[in-house]
Amino acid sequence: MSEDSNSLISAACQPQNISRRRFVLGVAGSSLLAGLGFTPSILHAAVQQAQTGQPTLSGKVFDLNIAEQAVNFTGSGAIATTVNGSLPAPTLRFKEGDTVTxxxxxxxxxxxxxxxxxxxxPSGMDGVPGISNNFNGIAPGETFVYQFKLVxxxxxxxxxxxxxxxxxxxxxxxVVDPAEPDPVAFDRDYVVMLSDWSDEDPNDIYAKLKKLSHYYNVKQRSHSDLMADIKNKGFSATWAERSMWSQMRMSQRDLSDVTGYTYTYLMNGVTPADGWVGLFKRGEKVRLRLVNGSAMSFFDLRIPGLMMTVVAADGQNVEPVTVQEIRLGVAETYDVIVEPSDDSAYTIFAQ
Ligand SMILES: [Cu+2]
Structure with a gap:
């Protein structure tokens, strides 16, 4: 790969000259989140290998082995649930019309x-225990064979x-490639899987939330916020606003039940400190397949310096819309096309 014709996508470069370490720490401190992105070829040898994300499996027959595995995203070890030793699980590349096993x-x-x-x-293949026809989950030591046609x-x-x-x-x-030629033109594509990781046992997180729903929200409004509001808006406007929130029994700081207080946010299984990396050539149309696979985090995603053209939502092609920023709810997928016209570094920034 020649240096002038390739660039890479990584988190090594952050906008506004903030060092990566300070930036990620700063963002985690505010209980919001993380970013990663697109950068130039000079850096790629150093960072590429460990940061290329999950493997891709393609074909018609797949063996998926679910197991526990030791991981370390934060500096201290924890146990994850992986597929074929990978977190995220491997990307499955199917072809429309195929029957896969x-x-x-x-x-x-x-x-x-x-x-x-x-x-x-078919209902028996949907994989939800107790709901899917005759499916009660896969017992320890057992193999379940899913087989279905991609329509x-x-x-x-x-x-x-x-x-x-x-x-x-x-x-x-x-990723299910269409049987007919894809109506969306692109030169290469990448999955960008966003997720939230905690070293805490999720059972403990859940137990804490049951006892105190805002346990992880360390950014509640304070007395000094109240004083500042009164100073800026006046007493009656402040009173009206506070009573509205109080009547709703809500906090306007309640963005998410579980926050960066315990979460490390991952992009293709890579932390913001390391940064997921992907290569592109100048002038290419790159299709980013954005997936929010988190347990409970919404992400606002942007690529400073690049506009994104949304071409699909939840797998369905849509009339293209060009945006600077896109919000991904839990479990949503969006496909966007980006066209980097130079060899600059770009950061995919998810907050
Ligand atoms: Cu789901």
Whole structure:
């Protein structure tokens, strides 16, 4: 790969000359989030190898092995739930019209399952224990064979539907290439899987929320905020606003039940400190398949210096819309086209 014709996508470069370390720390401190992105070729040898994200599996027959695995995203070790040793699980690349067979083997001590989010399937193949026809999950040591025909194309994802396994890593993306030529032109594509990781056991997170729903919200309004509001807006406007929130029994600081206080946010399984990396050539149309595979985080995503043209939502092609920023709710997928016209570094920034 020649240096002048390739660039890479990484988090090494942050906008506004803020060092990466300070930036990520600063953002985590405010209990919001993380970013990663697109940069130039000079850096790529150093950062490429460890940061290229999850593997891609393609074909018609797949073996998926679900197991526990030691990971370290934060400096201290934890146990994740992985597929074929990967977090996120491997990207599955299917072809519309194919019938695929997925042999899913459970190496955990608990029941597991895989739900194929957004795929149109016979009810017994949907993978939701207790709801899907004759499917009660996959018992420890057992293999369940999913088999279904792909009757659609687009970007989707899959995840565990058992316990809190999704929070601990059991999620991956699905790309179904269309049978007919794709109406959207692109030179290369990347999955950008966003997720939220905690070293805490999700059972503990849940137990804390049951006792105190704003346990992780350390940015509540304070007495000094009240004084500042009175100074800026006057007493009666401040009183009216506070009583409105109080009547609703809500906090305007309640953006998310679980926050950066415990979460490390991941892009393709890579932390903001390391940065996921992807290459592009100047002038290419790059299709980014954005997937929000988090347990409970919304993301506002932008690429400073690049406009994004949204071409699909939840796997469905849409009339193209060009935006600077896009919000991804939990479980949503959006496909965007970006056209970097130079060899500059770009950061995919998700907040
Ligand atoms: Cu789902």
């Amino acid at each position: 997925l042999r899913v083997t459970n190496h955990l001590k608990q029941t597991t399952s895989i739900h194929w989010h957004g795929l149109i399937l 659609q194309s687009g970007t989707y994802w899959y995840h565990s539907h058992s316990g809190f396994q999704e929070q601990t890593g059991l999620y991956g993306s699905i």
